[in-house]
Amino acid sequence: MTDTSVVLENLVKPWHVQVASTSALAGAVADAAAKDDKERLEDGREPVRRKPELRRVPAGEVGQSVTVTPWEVLHTLGRATVLSRQGAGRGLAEHWGCLKYCQALEGSTGKYMKLSEEGLNPRRHYKTVQSGELGIGFALAVAERIVRKRYPGHGVSVVDADIALQAGWALVGKDVRRRDWVRQRPDFFLEAWHPGEPSKVVPLACKGTHGKTPYVYTQLASASAQVEAVHVGPWNETPVLVTSTELLGQGGITVHVLQTHGDGALVFAPDDPAADADQVLDDLNIYPDVRVPDPDGGEDQRASGFQVHPDQYAWFRRALARAEAAGLTGFTGGGELTAQYLTKRQGRRHFEGFTHAGTGIVQDVEIEIDGVTFVGTDHVFRLNGTRVEAFSGLAENLFRLLRDGRVEQYRREAHALRSSWRSARFEDDWDGPVSLREDGSIMVMSLLPETQRRRRAKKRS
Template identity: 55%
Template structure:
């Protein structure tokens, strides 16, 4: 018989350590897998895959030996990342609330390291490939926040679905053939930013497996193909991070990580002025393809992929900011506020179907968490037979700015508040787990009264 709901909620805020593996040996193992794949392709006269060169270990000072996480913080990270995902028939909140199926999937061992629980190891409850892929996103992005937070203190970090952002400029799918369209692309853009300064873009691919470390090597080799598909500025100069989370049946979970160096800064051409983030970015019809000789004066060398050139940096900064805003609004359950930040190609029609009540006469739902007001939406479901309520939203003042289209003001306020959100993950008055992100979003859960 499973735990009662109250015990499950308490377990959601128990902190566990997650081991981090990022070594020269890992990088060498990935190179060996990539070289073996190249040999097989040559033997079959198949085209070789282009992989991000120079993947190497992340210095321990930028990551530590492990990262401390609670299951609830992990699920918040996963929910925020997936809220605009275009997987299957699900859209919007259907993707976000799917993270709740892992409420009982994680536990820890006597050494304080996170593992799968008995529930998480149950193949009837969790399809393994889906579980490792989805949890891999949460673990990877949690560690990415840690690494980039150490490297860029005083900056904010936004996680943007790469497909949503790229669709503003490129047709990614369709019947028409394009020799330069890349089918393997980064999963996320991480935007490191602060008001009044140019953004920096880091490409990220998140993978996960229930297999052995050798499987992680294979996944990271494939991830190197994904991150090579997008170049920002001068070709070859875009930073990237590739993650492979090993989720064994009984042993501790381990996050494997490699990175490639680069600048990735969205510098604006001289004399163009700052990009107005309140201005909606227009859809563009950019022809796919990257000229690896771009800027060198040599003959063009076109390969498949997507090139964000310096003259497009201002436009792409607005694309990222609006996709970030769309994700935040979708996290609150907003239809119209989400749609205003997306173009038709980015899936605007999926959110135009209904209007968030918060923009009309009354709000959908508002709660106080840690003494602060949040606007959002809730989801009620049964946890081991007990009805529980999950709430996701954003701080009221920040919601008001985004609902009115004030992206610049939202970012200024959110950046100023980033260090003021309480870290405590249990709110006694709410009577349940709560997670607050620096972007102003909240996810909370409690037994329904």
């Protein structure tokens, strides 16, 4: 059994993660999509709509690898899934699920990240969960770098696509008359934003697999159907990213990624009140369809999906900004604070009041690292029999703004602080792994001193 202090040290060692994005990959995915379409027709099923012309990502936006620590991957996964409500923990306990991978990742002699012995030995039913969740963490590690390269000087937010879309379209429940119309959708939106400028929206679909490389092609073909469901502006003018993370790739973990070009900019009048993220958002009831131009110049065809039209750009920008704020307050452990940023359909009621042990957490912990105070919540558990404490939170000055509903001011100040977070070296001032993201969120872990515990004495006969 690995010593717990060694586990914590390994979490902040940087390793390379391989990235594959080539024209050959795009061709293999197109072949996999064509094969699936043929099989569907033979079975009497209708082929799915897919994003056309997936291409490789230019070398200037992503190289053959990215360098990241396991702890940064877990932080990214926790931030992305905090509102997903998929696990047994529910609600604000959701993001702690990432901690089960503390010993799943390690480095190889070639400086590339791979699954550790523990990561290679999950139970059979757990493999799908592991590949899906780690696939999210690695996909976002690559996708965020691509978007930052593409839009220099911008902040990049990761927003759960279900949360954002539910503010405009009913995705579940009695309001959904045809479920096949809303079944396909991206996993996340990456919003590149700069105060005073239009946001750029990039839908992302991410997969993960323990299988061999040919299965990657099938996954990417499936992902292309997910991103085709959302169009910002006219049909097929939205940039997208699709990824499949191969956990057992030759030489370590490999993220396969393809893209399409597009605009995806949310352009609206600077004084449009509908864009003000400080204002409460109400659910809309937009009909779930996409207008596809007729190739012969006739009337537009109506297809299933989600289309954000120009008169909805300001509203959608507000929906994205408030969904990001909900994710940040959820990461700090605040139910009521998270509820203020969600609509009824987005699950506001789930975060109101102390209805469940998982949602009854409050921001009751402060830590200071290198003179900076962070507000959040903690989680104590045993790692290899040793008590450890994990903390997730937000820089105090940014937390106060979101606590008070000042999302626009948060964005201005968070954007101004991005470079200082990038240059921070908090690891030297904290006895354990540290990860700090550009949004001001932090996740750390440390050993806890063992305390004398009272034990119930056995009754003597």
